[in-house]
Amino acid sequence: MPIRIPEQLPAQDVLLGENIFTMDSDRAAHQDIRPLEVGILNLMPNKIETEVQILRLLSNTPLQINVDLIRIDNQAPKNTPQSHMDAFYHDFSQVAEKKYDGLIVTGAPLAHLQYTKVKYWDTMVTILEWAQRHVQSTLYLCWAAHAAMYHFHGVQRKLREDKLSGVYEHQVLDPNNELLRGFDPVFYAPHSRYGHIRSDVYESVPGLRVVAASAEAGAYVIASEDKRRVFVTGHPEYDALTLHDEYQRDTAAGQQPAVPVNYYPNDDPSLPPLVRWRSHGSLLVTNWLNYYVYQTTPYDLEQLASKAQPTR
Structure with a gap:
């Protein structure tokens, strides 16, 4: 089944070129089913690139999904036209009364800032608390994962x-967890971060379980x-080229970054990267949608209020 995205969103042409089925609002209105409502809080400067990446992962499921793109403030984002933001993004205040089956919160290039020094941290806290009452399941990526751990559980990351x-x-680590259903025992995944939280720290939080880990990346x-x-x-x-673009950007800025590990053949940046994480990345998000969202969400989203859980 397709994902429903705003008409004329640039991601649509990219996805259609990859034979990924999307639909506009008119066609979606004639589907006699209750689609999943999924919000994407996009914190990355290059909004369009991140939209395509996440929508691609959401597309590999038999479920119909309505997608709302959400921005955290009205400041002009770096590397994204203001016209794009005005046309396709909702201010948080516009969706604050809405209930969602799922929410994805992206990473952000805020590695060396204390959370409380982030300009939109107060709004971030508001959204994290709002998700407790308005969202069935939330997927936090990279910086957002560490930020949520800090807010909900008081866990402070270490900086490498x-x-x-x-x-x-x-x-x-937990082959019976539905998130990892269909995974090979060993798989690959990209990382790009300075922040780090040890596995035993996650495990020390009641109700949390580390279900997949790396000897090198944690x-x-x-x-x-x-x-x-x-x-x-x-x-x-x-x-395929995201880590390459980051490496080239940091090199051009004179930061002398290390060559990304296990990315280029023979660690030679002149060679095309070896892509070996797409299948597991797609499966992870599909499993989240199926087992953590679709299988658990109430048919009437208004019932989500009764599922709110206390934080620390």
Whole structure:
């Protein structure tokens, strides 16, 4: 089944070129089913690139999904035209009364800022608390995963001296967890971050379980027992060249970044990257939609209020 996205969203042409089925509002109105309502809080500067990456992951499911793109403030984003934001994004205040089956919160390039120093941190806290009452299950990616751990559980990340960048080997730790259904025992996933929280720290929080991890990159997928929160410390959504573009950007800025691990053949940046994470990235999001969202969400989304859980 298709994903429903705003008409004329640039991602639509990209997805159609990949034979991914999308539909506009008129056609969706004639579908005699209750589609899933999914919000995407996009914190990345390049909104369009991130939209395509996440919508691609959402498309690989038999479920019909209505997607709302949400922005956290009205400031002009870096690398994205203001006209695009005005045409396709909702201010949080416009959706604050709405209930969602699922919410995805992206990463953000805020590695070295304390959370409370982030200009939109107060709004971020409001949205995190709002999701407790208005969203069945929330998927937090990279920076957002660490930010949510800090807010909900008081867990402070540590900052690495060097950036964790590359494609790392991971192990399935809980093969019975639905998020990992169909996963190979060993799989690969991209990481691009400075922040780090040890696996035993996640495990020390009541109700949380590390279900996939890497010997080099640490905890990768952490899930709450009630399926309301999923923390993913890496980037299953990344395109083939995303790490390459980051490496080239940092090199051009004179930062002398290390070559991303296990990414280029023979660690040679002149060679095309070796892509080996797409299938598991797609499966992770599909499993989240199926088992953590669709299988648990009430038919009447107004019933979500009774599912609100206390934080720390």
